[in-house]
Amino acid sequence: MKGTQSLVLFAVKKLMRPLVRTMIHFEISYPVFIRMLKSLYVEVAEQEFQLDGKHNTDSRISLLTGVHRKDVRRFRENPETLEPPQPVSLASHVVSLWLGDPEYTDENNKPRLLPRLPAAQRDPAEGPGFEELVQSISKDVRPRALLDELLRTGVVRETDNNHLKLDQQAFVATDDLRQIAHYFGRNLRDHIACAGHNLQGDSPRFLERAVFYDRLSQGSIEELRSQAELLGNDALVTLNRMAVELAKKDEQQPRATQRMTFGAYFYNTPVEKIAKDDEDSCGKQGSS
Numbered sequence: 001m002k003g004t005q006s007l008v009l010f011a012v013k014k015l016m017r018p019l020v021r022t023m024i025h026f027e028i029s030y031p032v033f034i035r036m037l038k039s040l041y042v043e044v045a046e047q048e049f050q051l052d053g054k055h056n057t058d059s060r061i062s063l064l065t066g067v068h069r070k071d072v073r074r075f076r077e078n079p080e081t082l083e084p085p086q087p088v089s090l091a092s093h094v095v096s097l098w099l100g101d102p103e104y105t106d107e108n109n110k111p112r113l114l115p116r117l118p119a120a121q122r123d124p125a126e127g128p129g130f131e132e133l134v135q136s137i138s139k140d141v142r143p144r145a146l147l148d149e150l151l152r153t154g155v156v157r158e159t160d161n162n163h164l165k166l167d168q169q170a171f172v173a174t175d176d177l178r179q180i181a182h183y184f185g186r187n188l189r190d191h192i193a194c195a196g197h198n199l200q201g202d203s204p205r206f207l208e209r210a211v212f213y214d215r216l217s218q219g220s221i222e223e224l225r226s227q228a229e230l231l232g233n234d235a236l237v238t239l240n241r242m243a244v245e246l247a248k249k250d251e252q253q254p255r256a257t258q259r260m261t262f263g264a265y266f267y268n269t270p271v272e273k274i275a276k277d278d279e280d281s282c283g284k285q286g287s288s
Contacts, residue, residue: 008199015192039080041065042072089179090146091155093137098166099237100244103128109241113163116147122162130156130164168233190261213285214271221268232264 001009023033045064046056058076062069098104098111106112115122115129122129128136134143147164150156157165194206216224239262250256 042075100241111166228266
C-alpha cells in the first residue's frame with residue numbers, strides 16, 4: 001500500500017470507530033453495512049469520477065472501486081434504496097427566521113415575543129406575528145397546527161398576554177430520533193466533505209478548526225462545555241441572521257445556486273477510553 005493511502009486509511013479508521021460503535025448500538029450488522037458501502041462506492045464512482053463528462057462503463061467503475069464488475073452491473077441496474085430520515089422540518093425554518101430575521105427580532109437581536117392572534121384580531125403596531133412568520137415560509141400549513149406542535153414540545157411558550165416566546169434550547173434538545181438521524185447524516189456529511197476537500201489539497205481551503213485538551217477534571221470540563229455552548233450559540237445566531245438577510249437579497253438571483261453549512265460541537269470522554277489506534281493523541285493539547 002502506498003504511503004499516502006496508508007496515511008488516509010489510518011485517519012479513516014479513526015473516524016470509522018465511533019460510526020461502527022453507533023451502528024452496533026442500533027443493531028446494524030456488518031453484512032448490511034458492507035452491502036450499502038459497496039453500492040455507495042459504485043454510485044460515487046459513477047456520478048463523480050466521469051471522464052470528460054462521459055458515462056462510466058462497468059469496467060471503469062470496477063477498476064476505480066475494486067468492486068467486481070458483475071456487482072457493479074447489478075447495483076447500477078438495481079440501486080440500493082433506503083428510507084430517508086425526516087427532512088428539515090418547517091419548524092426548523094420557523095426557528096431560523098425567528099432568530100435571524102429583523103422583523104422577528106428586537107433591538108438586541110434577540111427573538112422577540114410574537115403576537116399569537118391573527119393580524120385581523122390585533123393592533124397592527126405590534127408588528128408581524130406568529131401567523132405571518134409561518135406564512136412567509138409556507139402557505140400550505142396551518143399556523144395553528146404548527147403552533148400546537150411547538151407548544152407540545154416546549155419550543156414555544158405562551159405568555160399571559162397572548163404572546164409567544166421562543167425557547168431555542170428546547171428546540172435543540174429534541175428527542176425525536178427521526179430528526180436527530182437527519183442531522184446526524186447531514187451535519188457529519190458536510191463536516192467530512194469539508195475535511196476531505198482540505199485533505200485533497202483543493203482550494204480555497206474551508207474553515208475546519210478544533211481545540212483539544214486532555215488530563216482535565218470534570219469541573220474544568222463543565223466550565224469549558226458551558227463556555228463552548230455560549231460561544232457556539234452566539235456564532236450560530238450571528239451567522240444565521242446574516243444568512244437570512246443574504247438569502248432575501250439573493251432570492252431573484254439566477255446564479256444563487258450555492259449552499260453552505262456552519263456548525264459547532266463539543267465532545268468529552270475519559271482519557272482511558274481512547275482506543276489503541278488513537279493513542280497518538282494522548283497527552284497532547286492545542287488546536288488545529
